[in-house]
Amino acid sequence: MLSVDVNSDIGEGFGHWSVGDNADAQIIPLISSANIATGFHAGDPSTMYTTVELAKKHGVSVGAHPGYRDLLGFGRRHIHTSAPELIHDIIYQVGALREMASAHEMTLQHIKPHGALYMHLANDYEAANLFIHQLHRLAPELILYVMHGSPLHQLALDKGHSVICEFYADREYDQSGSIVFTRKTGMLDPNQVANKILKACRENKVTTIDNQEISVQFDSICIHSDAPGALALVQVVRQTLEQAGISIQAPNRMNN
Template structure:
């Protein structure tokens, strides 16, 4: 792998409340794509605008990070609602950030669902199909960030919609290739995380919690900004990748002319 995207969740404060002590300002120059909270799990219009402006100053690709309508639970609690209601919520949030980006003369680059919504849309066929249908109709150029092998990943490929798969630097994997989600992430060793990412990029494998190496396929590395010591994790990872000659760059899209055989391509060239 010669080129990889490095993404992180940004703008996850609310009003006067922020995550960390200026951590967004410190992380933003180090990443290539920012997933900006769109108001349902975190964020508000002014925070969204400030984060978009910051991304623009550093040349970072801007992505919508829609979540369940769950400010109290930070979008990590499952909300039981119909597929139509949830897709309406997602499109609403994407539209909000797209207009704020347009106000700053910046394009919206991607969409990455947040937290429990990310997991729900990764495995629920009904919402995944409806979301891809609407996203592809409204914004066929908007890249979807997803988990490799998930339902939403498969449906995006079938629809010819641009999709980028992620590798989670600050999460563990099991032998099935699934993320081992824990309620509270502990402090992680930056050098160990950097080694893990470099191994995934150069060898295409990750060591599971059971101690086995399994293959991983991805185009982007995710480090969550609310992980303890996130700045050190991002710094160490970027330094290790650059030292290995790996370029950090947001994925680009190429939209082909629409006809019965067209499709979108995602490429890092």
């Protein structure tokens, strides 16, 4: 692997409240794609505006990071609702960030659902099918960030919609290749995370939570900005990749 995208969920504060290490301004220059919260699980208009501004300043591509309407639970609780209502919420959120990007003369590169919504769309066929249909109709240019091998991934491929598969640097994997969903993560060792990523880039392998080795296919590395010590993780990961001769580039720039 000569190049890889590094993405992070950014702009996940709300008003005067911040999450994680409150290090967005330091993390953004180190990544290539920013998934910007769109107001339902986190974020607000001013935060969205300034986050896009920071991304533009540092040449980082931006994407919408819509979630469940769940500020209290940070979008990590499943909300029971109909598929159409859920997709309407996503359209609303993408539209909000699109206008913030337009205010800075930027265009959205991608869309990546957040938290419990991400997991729901990865596994619920009805919601995933409607989501792909509407996404391809309304915003065919937006790259969809997905979990490799999920129903959502296959539906996007069947529709001919561009996808980016992710490797989750700060999450555990199970033997099926799915991430082990958790609401809270402890402090991780940056060097261990960097070595895990380097192995994945070189060998397309990861060790599961059950100490089994499985294959992984991906185009982008995800590091969550709300994880404890996220800034140190991103710093060490970037340094490790560059020392290994692997450049960090957004998907739209990889073939340029």
